[in-house]
Amino acid sequence: MKFLFDLFPVLLFFIVFKLAGANPEQAQAFGNLYLSTFVSGGQVNLAQAPILLATAVAILASLCQIAWLLIKKKTIDKMLWVSLVIVVVFGGATIYFQNSLFMRIKPTILYWCFALAFLISKLFLKRNLIQTMLSQQLELPEPAWNKLNVAWGLFFVVMGVINLIVAFNFSENFWVNFKLFGFMGLMLVFVIAQSVFLSRYMKVPNE
Secondary structure (H helix, E strand, O other): OOOHHHHHHHHHHHHHHHHHHHOOOHHHHHHHHHHEEEEOOOOOOOOOHHHHHHHHHHHHHHHHOOOOOOHOOOOHHHHHHHHHHHHHHHHHHHHOOOOOOHHHHHHHHHHHHHHHHHHHHOOOOOHHHHHHOOOOOOOHHHHHHHHHHHHHHHHHHHHHHHHHHHHHOOOOHHEEEEEHHHHHHHHHHHHHHHHHHHHHOOOOOOO
């Protein structure tokens, strides 16, 4: 459930982009109705209408996530706050300047923030972030926790690099597809590899 909750803005971004891309004139009219105040020049460009609407919806979805957690009086993960700030700043820039560049580099900034959190917390704060998150579910020796923490940090570094490669070498439509399906696939592969690594520390009950 948490995975779907975290994926909520990305899914809405993808759906709105595809619907708006299939109906650009209607998307432009809708954008002019609701976004003209927030765009430079006061008019939504036809070609940029799909990405602007998708970005606006992603920002609203991220705000709704935080609001829902606040209403339910649940703990809000720091990563979610970071994600909200980044999507508001870079998404807002995309809408105002009508330039998808900001939204296309947004995942890289987010992934590298995650990477820094994993790597810096261990180097400078002497705190293993992945151990903090998973210690109640797993019992691992200290070297294993350290390897796992570094692996997550490096994984997000690589994800950020891949996003830049796709964003600047392929079409906007391809990037939107890859943003959802490509990164989900990479995450799945990484989680499977992590499970294989952790399996050596799992105790098999005596028969």
